[in-house]
Amino acid sequence: MSIYPGLSGIVIDGREVPWLGGTIHYWRLEREEWDHILDAAAGFGLSFIETYIPWSVHEIERGRFDFGQSDPKKDVGTFIDMIGERGLYVMVRPGPHINAELTGFGYPERIFAREEMLSRSALGSLIWLPVLPKAFPCPSYADNKFLNEFGLYLDALAPVLVPRLYPQGPVVACQVDNEMSYFFRTAIYDHDYSKSAAAMWSVFLQERYGALENLGRAYGKNFSSFESVPMPVRFEAQELADFRYYLDFAEFKEELMVRPLAELKNMLVDRGIDRILFFHNYPMTRGKTPFSYPKTEAVVDVSGVDSYHRKKNYVSIKKMSLSVAAQSRLPVIPEFGAGCYLFWPPLDLDDHKFAAMTALMHGIKGINFYMLVERERWYGSPIDRHGHIRTEHADFIKKLVSTLNEHRFFSMKREAKISFVSARVYDRLEKASYLFSPITPIAFEFSVGPEYLCHEGRFGQNFRPQIDHHRFLEAGILCADRHAIPYVLADSDQNVPFASSVIACPTFDWLDIAAQKKLMEHAEAGGIAIIGPEMPCLDEHFEEQSLFEGRLVSPEMLIHKNPDALLFSVGKGKVLLVLGIPDSEEIADSLWSSIFQALNIDSVFLASSPCETSLFQADDGRRIVFVANPSETSQLAFLKPGFHCRLSDLFTGEEFFGTPDAFPIMMPAFTVRMLKAEL
Amino acid sequence: MISERIRIADIDGRHWKNLIEIFRSARKFQMPSILFCMMRGSECLKAIHSQRGLMPDLPTGNFHSMEELAQYAGADYVAIVEEMFFQELFARSQAAIHYEDDYPEQLLSMINAGAEYSKNNIRWHPKRPYKIGALSLDKVKKAVKWAWRDNTCLAFILTDEDNLPYTSVILGKSEGRIDLFTTLLAFDLHERPFPLRTGMLTLNRLCSKRYYPISIGITMHLATFYEMKAAKRMLTFFDVSQTRERALLWPAPRLVRIAMWLGKFFGL
Numbered sequence: 016m017s018i019y020p021g022l023s024g025i026v027i028d029g030r031e032v033p034w035l036g037g038t039i040h041y042w043r044l045e046r047e048e049w050d051h052i053l054d055a056a057a058g059f060g061l062s063f064i065e066t067y068i069p070w071s072v073h074e075i076e077r078g079r080f081d082f083g084q085s086d087p088k089k090d091v092g093t094f095i096d097m098i099g100e101r102g103l104y105v106m107v108r109p110g111p112h113i114n115a116e117l118t119g120f121g122y123p124e125r126i127f128a129r130e131e132m133l134s135r136s137a138l139g140s141l142i143w144l145p146v147l148p149k150a151f152p153c154p155s156y157a158d159n160k161f162l163n164e165f166g167l168y169l170d171a172l173a174p175v176l177v178p179r180l181y182p183q184g185p186v187v188a189c190q191v192d193n194e195m196s197y198f199f200r201t202a203i204y205d206h207d208y209s210k211s212a213a214a215m216w217s218v219f220l221q222e223r224y225g226a227l228e229n230l231g232r233a234y235g236k237n238f239s240s241f242e243s244v245p246m247p248v249r250f251e252a253q254e255l256a257d258f259r260y261y262l263d264f265a266e267f268k269e270e271l272m273v274r275p276l277a278e279l280k281n282m283l284v285d286r287g288i289d290r291i292l293f294f295h296n297y298p299m300t301r302g303k304t305p306f307s308y309p310k311t312e313a314v315v316d317v318s319g320v321d322s323y324h325r326k327k328n329y330v331s332i333k334k335m336s337l338s339v340a341a342q343s344r345l346p347v348i349p350e351f352g353a354g355c356y357l358f359w360p361p362l363d364l365d366d367h368k369f370a371a372m373t374a375l376m377h378g379i380k381g382i383n384f385y386m387l388v389e390r391e392r393w394y395g396s397p398i399d400r401h402g403h404i405r406t407e408h409a410d411f412i413k414k415l416v417s418t419l420n421e422h423r424f425f426s427m428k429r430e431a432k433i434s435f436v437s438a439r440v441y442d443r444l445e446k447a448s449y450l451f452s453p454i455t456p457i458a459f460e461f462s463v464g465p466e467y468l469c470h471e472g473r474f475g476q477n478f479r480p481q482i483d484h485h486r487f488l489e490a491g492i493l494c495a496d497r498h499a500i501p502y503v504l505a506d507s508d509q510n511v512p513f514a515s516s517v518i519a520c521p522t523f524d525w526l527d528i529a530a531q532k533k534l535m536e537h538a539e540a541g542g543i544a545i546i547g548p549e550m551p552c553l554d555e556h557f558e559e560q561s562l563f564e565g566r567l568v569s570p571e572m573l574i575h576k577n578p579d580a581l582l583f584s585v586g587k588g589k590v591l592l593v594l595g596i597p598d599s600e601e602i603a604d605s606l607w608s609s610i611f612q613a614l615n616i617d618s619v620f621l622a623s624s625p626c627e628t629s630l631f632q633a634d635d636g637r638r639i640v641f642v643a644n645p646s647e648t649s650q651l652a653f654l655k656p657g658f659h660c661r662l663s664d665l666f667t668g669e670e671f672f673g674t675p676d677a678f679p680i681m682m683p684a685f686t687v688r689m690l691k692a693e694l
Numbered sequence: 695m696i697s698e699r700i701r702i703a704d705i706d707g708r709h710w711k712n713l714i715e716i717f718r719s720a721r722k723f724q725m726p727s728i729l730f731c732m733m734r735g736s737e738c739l740k741a742i743h744s745q746r747g748l749m750p751d752l753p754t755g756n757f758h759s760m761e762e763l764a765q766y767a768g769a770d771y772v773a774i775v776e777e778m779f780f781q782e783l784f785a786r787s788q789a790a791i792h793y794e795d796d797y798p799e800q801l802l803s804m805i806n807a808g809a810e811y812s813k814n815n816i817r818w819h820p821k822r823p824y825k826i827g828a829l830s831l832d833k834v835k836k837a838v839k840w841a842w843r844d845n846t847c848l849a850f851i852l853t854d855e856d857n858l859p860y861t862s863v864i865l866g867k868s869e870g871r872i873d874l875f876t877t878l879l880a881f882d883l884h885e886r887p888f889p890l891r892t893g894m895l896t897l898n899r900l901c902s903k904r905y906y907p908i909s910i911g912i913t914m915h916l917a918t919f920y921e922m923k924a925a926k927r928m929l930t931f932f933d934v935s936q937t938r939e940r941a942l943l944w945p946a947p948r949l950v951r952i953a954m955w956l957g958k959f960f961g962l
Contacts, residue, residue: 118698127793138785143804149698150791150800204781249777357702357875361711394705450732450740450777453784470739471750 016182018292020317020345023380023425024062025292027104027187033425034347034381035416036063036106040115041094042072043390044400046087049097052388052402057101059397059409060416063188064098065106065349065383066091068176069113069121070168077125077164080171092175099185106294106383108190109172111154111165111279116356116392119151120144127151132161134197134207136453137248142206144198147358153198156275157211166282173286180291188292190349191280191315195272196298196457201305203268203446204248205453212271217241219267233259233556250448255474255525255557258444262555265443268305277314292316296349299323299331300460301338301504303437304446308342309510317345319381323352325362326369326685329645331461333377334504340378341434341503341514347381348374353412354386354395363395364408365685371415372687376629376641378503380425384412418665418689427631427639432616434505434513435492436520436534440527440555441484445469448481464489478548478596480523486596487521487548493600494607499618499628507533516588517616519545527555531562539586543614547593567592574609618655626652626682630692638692639665644682654678662690695835696797697871704880712861716852716919726823729769734777743767760819774817786811796871802829841950844868846909847901849894851878852916857887860916864897866905874905888913890942898945910950914941929957 019026024033037056044052056064068091073080083090098105113121126132134142134155141152154161181187197206206212221241224230230244231237235256238244247264251257280293293315299322302308311318320339324332339346351371355362371382389396397408419425448470449456459468465482473479495502503514507530520534531551538544550567554560567590570581579594591610597603611617620628620640629641640662644650655676662671662678666689671680682688725744731754732740738754749767757763764772790807791800809826816822842848844867851862859878866874878884881900883893890913898908914922918940925931933954935941943954 116702136785136788137781140785140788141791143788143791143800145791145801145804148696148700148797149793150797150804151793205784248781354707357705357710361707361714363707363711391701391703394710395707400703451780454780466750467740467742467748 016290018181018187018290020292022345023423024345025187027181031426032062032104033420034063034345034383035061035419036065036383037061037353037387037412038065038350038383038385039388040386040390041066041091042069042086042088044088044388046090048400048402049094052398053097053101055398055402055404056387057103058404059387059413060420061103061384061387063104063106063383064387065108065385066094067113067115067121067193068107068109068172069115069117070110070165071113071117071119071121071123073172074123074168077123078167080168082171082175092179095176095179095184095186099179103185104181104187105179105185106188106190107176107186108193109169109176109283110193111168112193112195114193118149120146122151122154126154126161126164129160131210132158132164133209134212135209136206137204137208137246139208142198142200144200153200153206155207155209155211156195157207157209157215157271159211162275162278162282165279169282169286169288173288177287180288186291188294189283189288190294190296191276191283192295194296194298194321195276196300197272197305199298199457200453200455201457202452202455203265203305203449204250205455207271208246208248213246214242215271215274216246216264216267217244219270220244220263223263247447249452250450250470252448252470252472252474255476258447258474259556261447262440262443265304265447268446269307269310272305273307273310273314276311280314294319294347294349296321298457299335300457301334302342302506303442303460304439307439307508308339308506309508312344312510317347318343319345319347319349321350321385322348322370322374323350323355323359323362324370324373325360325366326645328370328461329373329643332370332373334461336374336377336379337502338504338506340380340429341431341505342509342511344511345381346379347383348379349383350385351382353384353397353408354389354393356393364411367408368411369685369687372641372689373643373645375419375424375689376643376687378429414666422637422639422665422691423633424631424639427633427637429629429631430501430619431503431514432500432517432619433491433495433502434515434518435488435495435502436505436507436513436518437488438484438521438526438530439506439508440530441480441521441523444481445485448472476524478523480521480525483523483548483596484521488519490596490600490603491519491545491607494604494611496627497604497624498608498611499621500611500616501619501629513537513542516542517545517614518542522546522549522551524549524551525553525555525557526551528560528562534590535562535566535585538588538590541587543589543591545591545593545610547591548595550592563590573613574606577606577609580606580610580613620657621655623650623653626650628654636694640690640692641687642680642682642690643687644684647684649684650682652680652682654680656692658694660692660694662692665689665691695799695831695838695871697869697873698796700871700873700875701866702875704876706862706877706879706884709859709861709863709877709879709884712852713863716861716916726770727768728771728773729764729767731763731772731774732777732779733774739777741767743769760817764819771823772817772819773822775815779815782815783808783811798831802831805829838867839870841910841947841953842867843909843947844870845906847874847906849897849901849908849911849913851888851893851897851911851913852919853888853890853893853913854916857889857893859884859886859888864901864905864908868906876905880904890939891944894942894944908945909947911944911946912942913944927958927962929954929962933958 024031294317388398567583573580573582728744741749741752787804787808790803862878
């Protein structure tokens with residue numbers, strides 16, 4: 016018996032099952048209606064049913080729980096059995112963080128009265144989440160007493176779950192916690208400054224530096240103990256050497272999410288909830304600090320990201336999908352808004368259709384429809400609370416699921432010509448120099464660049480890495496978009512191999528050795544690493560150490576008469592050093608266009624602006640192309656496939672004909688077509 | 695005012711979307727331009743102009759007054775805060791919340807504490823363009839208690855010219871708190887013609903059976919609603935609309951009718 020993430024789904028006993036599921040909250044539905052609700056759900060062709068199992072719902076009082084003994088709606092064991100009887104697998108999410116618009120997000124109310132278990136701000140106040148219908152203070156995940164309280168719940172839940180784990184039962188996957196993100200408050204100097212978090216900070220420093228002398232050398236001052244090193248509450252660096260402290264803290268904020276996650280997973284495993292797939296879901300984000308796909312996937316098997324996007328959010332869905340597609344083992348959306356909760360900008364079926372297709376178009380390999388069955392504090396699901404199907408919505412999901420399965424879509428590959436790699440260490444600096452804590456940067460992630468949010472100082476450097484790393488990449492990304500060059504958004508820390516032979520990563524005169532090594536190894540193995548605007552000569556300790564210096568010799572000019580793009584041979588591949596960052600958008604675009612041209616990085620299935628395309632291919636020659644019109648008006652998109660083909664819309668059945676250079680397709684406003692391309 | 699066990703169920707997505715839409719203001723406000731500066735002592739860490747965007751390297755130290763700074767930046771207002779402003783603001787706002795309060799009270803406590811801190815810690819030039827006074831829920835609570843009996847519902851329904859529901863919201867109250875939020879979907883009336891009077895009678899019958907009877911119900915045609923929104927004397931317009939059978943207030947407890955009459959008398 017084995018369950019693990021495959022390339023296109025969950026592999027269960029050697030069979031790859033697509034990650035297509037839907038959510039049902041048993042405790043919010045009448046017990047006598049479960050049967051026909053599940054019958055309705057089974058008709059969607061999905062592989063999984065997913066459910067939370069909230070702590071606050073099942074706890075009667077500390078140490079006493081109801082799993083259906085008193086209230087039949089809480090009989091989660093029977094609910095799981097009933098799903099299994101219908102030939103579906105089950106994914107469970109026992110928390111402790113639930114959200115699901117529950118009052119108190121699934122934490123028992125008694126936890127909020129235990130101040131020692133709660134998170135603290137930099138100035139010592141409790142951290143409140145002002146959500147309807149009652150604001151509550153956030154627990155501290157660094158606190159063992161809090162985790163132990165949750166352990167009491169797991170002790171009671173385990174006997175219900177363990178006999179139902181695969182292969183005895185249908186449970187094949189378990190989510191560890193939910194949307195871990197400091198309760199969506201990710202500003203670096205917001206929280207958690209509780210005593211437990213401070214203790215974890217000391218441990219982190221001790222693990223990193225071993226001895227106090229090493230720490231003293233790194234920070235340029237002496238400390239009497241690791242416990243005496245305070246957590247910073249604002250960015251006060253004066254010079255380059257001061258960065259170390261803040262970079263450590265930014266990295267610690269990643270650890271402060273991941274270590275409790277590991278602890279929670281161990282708590283599940285210790286109680287026999289084991290040998291299934293473990294996963295986690297981020298809220299809507301690109302996965303930058305304090306998030307980290309590689310760190311999270313060192314704990315769980317799969318880390319996905321949630322989506323509650325409106326059709327106007329095309330760029331956000333695209334960037335989020337391109338990021339998770341590049342960085343996760345199995346890029347999935349564990350919560351994809353089918354319907355919506357009340358206190359979010361309203362989502363309708365058109366939003367749902369457009370967002371789902373956009374996510375798939377940009378590399379998502381699994382979707383869980385949240386909520387498949389409506390419940391209180393939610394509207395617009397394909398099945399209502401009594402099991403009645405809402406035809407239009409249900410038809411879309413059924414058609415989507417059958418199309419994805421019929422065409423084995425998840426086994427197809429989206430070719431990326433270039434990976435834009437965010438250097439994690441500069442991203443940490445960006446977050447460390449954020450000036451608007453505690454306002455959550457999640458609010459600005461897809462709208463405002465770091466120049467608006469971060470310290471603008473140079474600290475004796477030629478550039479401002481905290482801002483300019485973003486400028487370097489954005490110039491390339493904008494140009495790739497304009498030329499319809501398919502790309503992904505990668506991370507220098509990622510364990511998943513880069514999706515393309517060409518990668519572009521910002522580098523300044525300092526860069527951590529691990530990232531330097533990764534870039535160099537990529538080039539040596541035959542790839543092309545585009546770096547710049549400077550060649551790194553210092554490591555993350557700002558000491559002279561460079562894997563590039565002395566290795567990058569005898570440059571050629573990549574672009575005729577342009578000394579700012581120097582090509583070096585390294586092993587079997589090349590390093591392209593792009594010196595400087597052009598000030599104007601036009602010059603940057605011209606530079607990147609020339610780079611793409613010189614490196615033979617060209618478009619795939621070019622579409623006339625504002626439409627965009629994305630091509631997926633299978634080893635056996637099958638091809639599917641997505642065409643998106645993200646604008647508010649209808650567009651006659653002219654495609655340039657570059658080869659003779661016939662395109663047929665897999666949803667509407669329409670057929671389109673054209674030449675390799677001109678393929679007109681009518682695209683209504685905010686639509687994505689999924690087209691089968693046949694030679 | 696809001697029960698933490700509020701039942702929010704059977705929300706018709708279209709009705710909800712339309713409800714938000716009808717209350718959105720069509721008026722576009724001409725916002726004054728504001729230069730926002732974050733300072734660390736005399737050093738300007740960040741300067742953002744609300745219309746011109748980022749103003750890097752703003753030589754704030756070269757100005758003798760905020761007036762000069764406003765002129766240099768071409769801003770109607772300058773707002774200056776210290777680096778830790780937001781940290782302090784959040785800390786004070788959060789320290790004011792009490793778990794045992796209900797949600798509106800929690801929010802107000804937070805807002806009042808934040809406003810009090812902002813009053814003394816944002817330097818404005820010219821003086822700040824808004825007034826801050828402590829808000830209180832007491833009057834609202836009294837009014838709600840007076841006009842809306844416990845264990846009853848309020849209903850608000852707008853229909854199109856064919857009497858089909860365009861939006862609906864039904865709120866229930868018990869023990870002094872709103873504990874129900876639903877729409878006509880709960881009674882399968884969301885896509886059926888809803889004539890002003892008979893529609894409300896049907897709704898009242900079904901709602902009484904399932905939740906509580908309706909104590910105040912307002913039904914209007916959508917076009918009439920927009921006309922009323924634009925009218926100078928809204929209550930008078932509503933009254934005329936009732937005569938023209940374009941709107942209906944039913945049921946209407948005596949106290950509400952008296953309040954309406956007084957409102958009209960005083961020119962509303």
